Amino acid sequence: MTNENGKDETLLRPYEADGIQELDNNLPTWWVGVLISTSIFAAAYMLYVHGLDGTSIKREYAKSFLVKFEVQNSAGGEPAELNAMIGNKLSVDKGKEVFVANCVPCHGASGEGVIGPNLTDEFALHGSKPDQIFATIMAGAVEKGMPPWGAVIGEQKARLVTAYIASLKGSNPAHAKAPQGDHD
Numbered sequence: 001m002t003n004e005n006g007k008d009e010t011l012l013r014p015y016e017a018d019g020i021q022e023l024d025n026n027l028p029t030w031w032v033g034v035l036i037s038t039s040i041f042a043a044a045y046m047l048y049v050h051g052l053d054g055t056s057i058k059r060e061y062a063k064s065f066l067v068k069f070e071v072q073n074s075a076g077g078e079p080a081e082l083n084a085m086i087g088n089k090l091s092v093d094k095g096k097e098v099f100v101a102n103c104v105p106c107h108g109a110s111g112e113g114v115i116g117p118n119l120t121d122e123f124a125l126h127g128s129k130p131d132q133i134f135a136t137i138m139a140g141a142v143e144k145g146m147p148p149w150g151a152v153i154g155e156q157k158a159r160l161v162t163a164y165i166a167s168l169k170g171s172n173p174a175h176a177k178a179p180q181g182d183h184d
Helices: 029-051 057-076 080-086 089-102 130-139 150-168
Strands: 012-017 020-023
Touching: 080 089, 080 130, 080 150, 089 150, 130 150
Parallel strands: none
Antiparallel strands: 012 020
16 A cells, blocks of 8 residues: 555655655665675674684794794704803893793792692603793693783894793702602
8 A cells, every 4th residue: 555655655664854754675685685694694603612622822932933943953953052051150140030930929939839740850741852842931831721922022132031031940049849740
């Protein structure tokens, strides 16, 4: 049925605002299909990422860094710069400064372990070689609660901390946490 203005009254909504009436058209089916598909995808993606332990930015970063680090080290073993820093007292002292500023809350002032593992014994959760320590500092151990420090302190400071941690081996501080991980 049409009104005096030639509009189909069956499509007009029963209210008016400032002399304007709204038509009650259905949404296009393709648009409704896209909306429903997007909603289903979003729900499935959220379930996968948060409910089923799917991929995350932190895990992807950690994986990409470890792959990069393993490729760099596969040709020539441990980086020469890292090995040179381990025996250098100045590097160890600078590494201690970075360690005290960032690592003490979890690993203790002497590396004895608080929340994090003891860094002074011959056991290690993620490897005790300098390149493994460096990789753990840079990429973290998200599943164990250690954040990736690479983006925070950078590669150079991570090398310094690695030198300091390597110097802690065998220091046996008082109140050291029980051994965790694998023997060297």
